[in-house]
Amino acid sequence: MSAGSERVSPTAYATGYLWYRHGLSDAALVTEQGRRLDRAFRVFIAGTRMLSGISLDALMLARHKGIDAILANAIEDGSVSQVIEIAAGLSARGWRMRQRFGDRLHYIETDLPAMARTKREMLQRAGCLGPQHQVLELDALADTGPASLAAIAGKLDPAQGTAIITEGLMNYLAPAQADAVWRRIATTLRGFTHGLYLADVYFRDQHRSTAMLAFGGMLQVFVRGRMHVHFRDADQAVARMQRCGFDTARVHRTRDIPQTRALATTAGADRVSVLAATT
Ligand SMILES: C[S@@+](CC[C@H](N)C(=O)[O-])C[C@H]1O[C@@H](n2cnc3c(N)ncnc32)[C@H](O)[C@@H]1O
Numbered sequence: 001m002s003a004g005s006e007r008v009s010p011t012a013y014a015t016g017y018l019w020y021r022h023g024l025s026d027a028a029l030v031t032e033q034g035r036r037l038d039r040a041f042r043v044f045i046a047g048t049r050m051l052s053g054i055s056l057d058a059l060m061l062a063r064h065k066g067i068d069a070i071l072a073n074a075i076e077d078g079s080v081s082q083v084i085e086i087a088a089g090l091s092a093r094g095w096r097m098r099q100r101f102g103d104r105l106h107y108i109e110t111d112l113p114a115m116a117r118t119k120r121e122m123l124q125r126a127g128c129l130g131p132q133h134q135v136l137e138l139d140a141l142a143d144t145g146p147a148s149l150a151a152i153a154g155k156l157d158p159a160q161g162t163a164i165i166t167e168g169l170m171n172y173l174a175p176a177q178a179d180a181v182w183r184r185i186a187t188t189l190r191g192f193t194h195g196l197y198l199a200d201v202y203f204r205d206q207h208r209s210t211a212m213l214a215f216g217g218m219l220q221v222f223v224r225g226r227m228h229v230h231f232r233d234a235d236q237a238v239a240r241m242q243r244c245g246f247d248t249a250r251v252h253r254t255r256d257i258p259q260t261r262a263l264a265t266t267a268g269a270d271r272v273s274v275l276a277a278t279t
Contacts, residue, residue: 006112008172008223009089014038015168016090018060025092028126029119034090044218052211055268062254062269063200067167068093069259070198070252070276074163075101079194082106082162084152086140086185087169090119095126098133106160110138110152140169140181153188161194170199171227178230179244186245186279195279197241201251204232206271237275246277 010033017034018041019025045056074080075097081104085094088109098107109123110116120135129135136155142148149164156162164185170178182197189195207213207229216227231237234251241249252274255264263269 006114007225008169009112009115010037011168011219011223012087012089012091012111012115014041015060018057019064019090019092022057022061024061024064024096025090026095026126029090029092029095029122031090031118048211048214049268052209053267054209054211054271055266056211056215058263058266058269059272062260062263063167063272063274064091064093065263066252066254066257066260066272066274067165067198067200068096069257070274071097071163071165071196072100074161074196075105078161080161080163080196082108082156082160082192083165084108084110084138084149084156084162085165085167086110086138086149087112087166088119088135089115089168090122091167093165093167094133095123095128098128103132106132106156107134108152108155109133109135111135112139113137113147140166140173140184141177143180143184149184149188153191156192158191159193161196162189162192163196163198164189165197166199168200171202171229172223172225174226174228175230178228179240182241182244182246186241186277189279190245192279197246197275197277199275201231201237201273201275202229202271203234203237203273204229211268212271234273241275241277245279247279249275249277251275 013034014037017038094109238249254260
């Protein structure tokens with residue numbers, strides 16, 4: 001059902017360790033596989049930085065912290081109290097948000113079956129799962145069935161504002177698959193009083209540097225599949241989100257988000273933005 005996208009799962013071990021190395025995760029979510037992959041990627045990252053000045057660590061941190069910041073604002077202003085994170089991998093966002101907002105927040109982390117099982121076991125051992133924080137199986141490409149977004153969203157209260165997050169997923173999907181996922185997300189969010197979709201987003205206009213092409217190339221070899229930069233620029237992203245069923249869409253540059261403004265002065269962190277679309 002996941003149409004081969006499970007080949008992407010090992011990248012979640014590497015990013016999981018990267019978040020830990022930068023103080024955004026906990027030892028409870030560290031894996032030996034992640035530590036090994038991170039070490040290998042770091043050689044590539046250091047080489048890229050030496051040759052181009054672009055820091056891929058800064059890019060990753062900017063995307064993670066940028067999504068955190070916009071999500072936290074929506075929880076603080078009361079517009080969101082439920083979250084479904086699609087393809088959460090070994091990210092600690094759910095854990096950190098639950099620590100910060102407690103029972104004001106219902107957080108459902110999801111991923112393909114093997115990754116969801118691994119994450120559930122880890123978070124269970126750490127004692128942080130409960131009725132308001134779950135890890136469930138969800139295949140972003142499934143239209144129906146128990147692992148579809150619609151089925152998972154059915155577990156939440158339609159009278160509460162809800163956010164759906166994808167981080168590090170959409171660029172592994174072909175354009176038609178990506179459109180179907182965005183449509184599914186917009187349709188699902190329409191079932192709640194307020195809907196917010198957050199994702200990392202990249203633009204072809206900013207992807208032409210050798211470093212960015214090399215990064216994309218390395219990931220394609222690693223996952224044995226193509227990567228797709230879906231938009232030429234921010235205007236195209238906004239228009240496509242509206243075509244997929246969102247009422248509004250906005251691209252937040254990392255330099256415009258207070259929590260990533262300092263980071264955005266490092267080359268690399270300026271190559272990613274946060275897409276926020278609402279229903
Ligand atoms: C690059 S990792 C990102 C993980 C996490 N969001 C992060 O930023 O650390 C990509 C994730 O997408 C998940 N994935 C791949 N195909 C998927 C699908 N069809 N439905 C749901 N998750 C999928 C993988 O299992 C993996 O955990």
